[in-house]
Amino acid sequence: MRGFLYVIQFVFSIVIFSTIYAMARWQASDFTTITNGRLDELFYVAKHYPSTILVLGISFCYILFSLFLIFNHWKWRKNLNFDQKGLSHVCLGLILSSISFFFVSSFTEDPYINSREINHGTPFIYPTLFIFIYFLASLAMYSYALFKKYSRKNNRIFIFMNFLLLGISVVGEVHLVKRRLIQLGGGPSIPTSQIFNLGWFNQYTNILYFNIYTFLIGTCITLMVCGIYYSFHTRK
Structure with missing residues (x-):
């Protein structure tokens, strides 16, 4: 009830x-x-x-x-057993992270807007960070239990796929940062830039820290570390 x-x-x-x-x-x-x-x-x-x-x-x-x-x-x-509890926490973290990332992205100014206002996305930055850490911690605990269910060969294939996805995500993040800086006219040290003297943490750059690429980077690193740790742990 x-x-x-x-x-x-x-x-x-x-x-x-x-x-x-x-x-x-x-x-x-x-x-x-x-x-x-x-x-x-x-x-x-x-x-x-x-x-x-x-x-x-x-x-x-x-x-x-x-x-x-x-x-x-x-x-x-x-x-529920431990694995099912872990999955419920992973789902909760995934939902909350998606919502938080969306709000951070929504409060990121477009490059063509010349705004000198305060960073309205700041109230969402720190909660999003803690929620994302909660998601990664839940994912680490659940993935470690999940690796036990599959063979060592399947785990190696899974780790290799995560490594490839991590590389693609890093390339995407680098491309996003470069494109954003070009749109803004350079970094905060360039006088002609829209973020001149604003620093790297401002209303134009929120999306550089919380986007699909950083989400995948954190997720892939967590899964890879857990998979490698489990592989070495089972050898002993």
């Missing part, structure tokens, strides 16, 4: 978040000035209706909390 109530609470939290977000869009409907080529509706609401943004943030945290309660409900843990 309690698990069912947790699910109802999760659905209710999504309804609240959607309602508050719709209210924020309605409050920004009188914002007709186009700033830097786009409508910064949320920034407008944050400036003129800060309480709405505060409630919106609280409702989003409520969604995460409701989701956490579902995955950690005692009925889920009672009849």
